[in-house]
Amino acid sequence: MDETWWLAQLKALEPKGQRLETLNSMYTAINKSAPSKQIVLRVLAAPELYECAEIGGAAEADAAAPKDGVVSVALELLDRCMYLMVPETDVEQLPQLLNRGLTHTNPAVRSRVLSLLNRELERQVRSGQVHQLPNNELLFLVLDELKQAETEASAVAIKILSIVLVQRLNDAGVQAKLVELLQQNEIVRCRAYELAVNLAKTSASSLGSVEFMLDAALSELDNDDVLLQASVMEILVPLAEQNHGLSYMERRQVFDVISNRVQRLEENPLDALLVPSIMKFFGKIAAVQPQKIIVGYSHMLICLFEQLQSEDETILPTALDTLPNLAGTPQGKMLLHLNFQPAMERTLMKYGAYTKKLSAPIKVRLLNSLDVIYAMETPPTKEIDNVLKGWYECFAGGLQANHIMDLVNTPFPDLQLAALALLKTLCKYRWGVAALRNTGGAVEFLLSRQKDLHKDVKFLKWEILELLSVSPEFSPTETVRFTAYVNEGPYHIQADLNIATEPQGGA
Template identity: 75%
Template sequence: MDESWWVANLKALETKPQRLEALTKMNTVIGKETALPRQIIGRLLSAAELYDCANLAVGSPAPKDPAVDVALELLGHCLDQLPLDTTDDQLPRLLGPGLAHPNPALRSLVLASLLKELRRQLNAGQVNTLPNNELLFLILDELKQPATESSSLAINILSIVLVQRLADAGVQAKLVQLLQQDEIVRCRAYELGVALAKGSAASLSAVEFILDAALSELDNDDVLLQASVMEILVPLAEQNHGLSFMERRRVFDVISTRVQRIEENPLDALLIPSIMKFFGKIAAVQPQKIIAGYPHMLACLFQQLQSEDETILPTAMDTLANLASTPQGKVLLHLHFNTAVEESFKMYGSYTKKLSAPIKERLLNSLDVIYAAGETPPTKEINTILKAWYESFAGGAQANAIMDLINTPFPDLQLAALALLKTICKYAWGILALKNTGGAVEFLLSRQKDLHKDVKFLKWEIMEMLAVSAEFSATETVRFTAYVNEGPYHIQADVNIATEPQGNA
């Protein structure tokens, strides 16, 4: 189609009754074209009447105009065919109407296209320099929009390209404006600040004012806001320069002191799960800092794990899993808190008998994290530590507690228990615990028809491990190997023995 055809159809959009037909015709044509001329793509992306078709009727009880979806699809095709050369000073003119549009779905389309291109550049090893701030400012404005999923796209884009212009006075002023907005926008700014600060010490230095604003929120009376800020700050500790910044600002000391002085401000008790989560997530990447440096935080955690309080146990269990998720974390916990860990595991064993099914499932998932073997085989020391912790949980060298949960009527709980059984079978002591459990091997060998397919597959994976284990007799190994060779979903044929009625003698 020549340009006059496109111009005529864009003109038809000015009349509402003609819109759907004109949009459909253009969308059909562009969907078949692999590469329209840049001039036509530019004309479409600059057409105010096309963007008008993508407007949602605000506050109208009427159903959404079908023309909106067709307009969005047409604009999506245009974006797919537009060469997104980020050095092109015409790009803000072409993308600006979409980035400033009131329909969040359209803004999301534009942002997703930009992010895709930037990630391509990143993978190629060279992110192009933007010619000016115009496009950046349009993307920064997305962070001011009302609740929208597009903000995460904008943050991802900005974390890639904003590094080029962090020292720019206009960019700094724009970032300061974000810090003067409501708490939702401020939290987006904090998330962006952390994403940028992680990149390098120089980037952190350039956004220190954002990080300091985030830290000031920890003195806020809004418990939910404080919890959100702590969650946002966690990735900062993944890099040594970020951890050093947090130590210089005494972040860990300030937060842990609140736990020690909980009697002075009872409302802070509401924050304890978030504080535990904060320290636990940081311990997953910096175990030495947390486990050795903040013993009272660990004492508070172990107190929570003994509480039987189902409102705080899930977070506490996740936190212990984070603390013990790395080899270094396991060794440090054994060195400094082994009695408390073993008491907690003993409590876990009792919890498998009396807490609700969702909490039991969370418990099993957290144990699975602790026992998950990494890429390298565990050292003899870690193997010994994990065996002792497991026996505290199981009450000995068997797997009755896990088998009891496998035999529950709750599918999710059954799967979580089987997943943990599979994980401990990666250890010789785990296979022995299973072998020592009456009925466990028989259950795994059974071909019950009514089991969920995921349960059947997990059973088969465990049987694969038993088939190559040296802990069983040759006869048992033959049975296990036959089971494995038959596959996870094998159905045994029913054997009916026909008997002829005996005649009278």
């Protein structure tokens, strides 16, 4: 379409009568062949287009058209125009180009603009060259999104700011904007804390620039709002991934402050509501700093092991998720073995009992927890292999897989999948293969071609047999059967053999 046609369409958007038809024509045309840069800029500058995208005013735009239809097509057209223009626009012109979208009353419009901006920034990051912003105008527009009541675009805004804010972090105007965020409601403050942690992770220098925000986050731990405290603890966890972040947390005695809440529960019984969040916090820190937590805060682990013995299904999910964080790394496994071996053995014995008595969702959680504990990214040392074998024997009551196969044979696909996933992980160890081999009916189940099984269950069975087919634990005859099954594929259907027999007796 030529320039005259596009100008006519923009003119047709002015009356509030046939906007849907006009928008559809424009959207079809722009997808057939992209117009010139000048035309796209004219479209993006048209106030009527943004009016069509307004949730409140769209119904009046075309009485014969559904309100959502006008808004939807206007969104798609805006999205397409910005997609064409953002990569082609000089960084100095981006604020002018995106201003209307970033200040729009419809959160869906702001979300689309931010998503496109984020995509472009991620492309620049991959290329190794993030363009320098000439001023704060675009930053302020994105920072203002964090103050919006809607949550639709806040996560994307934080991603954008985590990339570009480093350039101007010490600017007085930017610092004033960040202080302003800390004066808002708790939802906005938590967004600001998440942004601060993202920035602080990048370097010690950036941490120093947002230290006042991190200090504000820590002050929330004295708040009476348990949910707010739990949210802040969750936000702070990634700070420990870098040594300079861990050093900051140690200087501020974060671990001591939080762990003392558990030690002094008698003084403030309401803190008991925080215990699951505190366990999660220490568990996630231990995933990246196992020595710090397992050795330095033994009373936290004692509390965790007490929770795992409790049989209380309100606190077990978080506890079951926390233990694999502690035992997820080779270092974590060895530290638990050296410092808490009796507690680990009691816990795994309890896990064995739990497979028979708890609700199905908790059993799935338990199996997923064990799967992480036994998983290894690299072949284990002999020492770790022995530790894991000992832990498994505590869980199973010996070297067999009866508990797991009992769960595999339930009619619940989620439970079957979790049990088979754990079995697959165990079969990467010789002792795990031996446990399966020692379990009556296990090999027969794996080799069966039951038609009524979920397709993911069939695929996991096939993956396990693929491991067994190269294991030295089985005889040549068994290995041939495993290999045949693997070669047939996970979804092979055996042909039914109908053998006709002639009736006996003479004619």
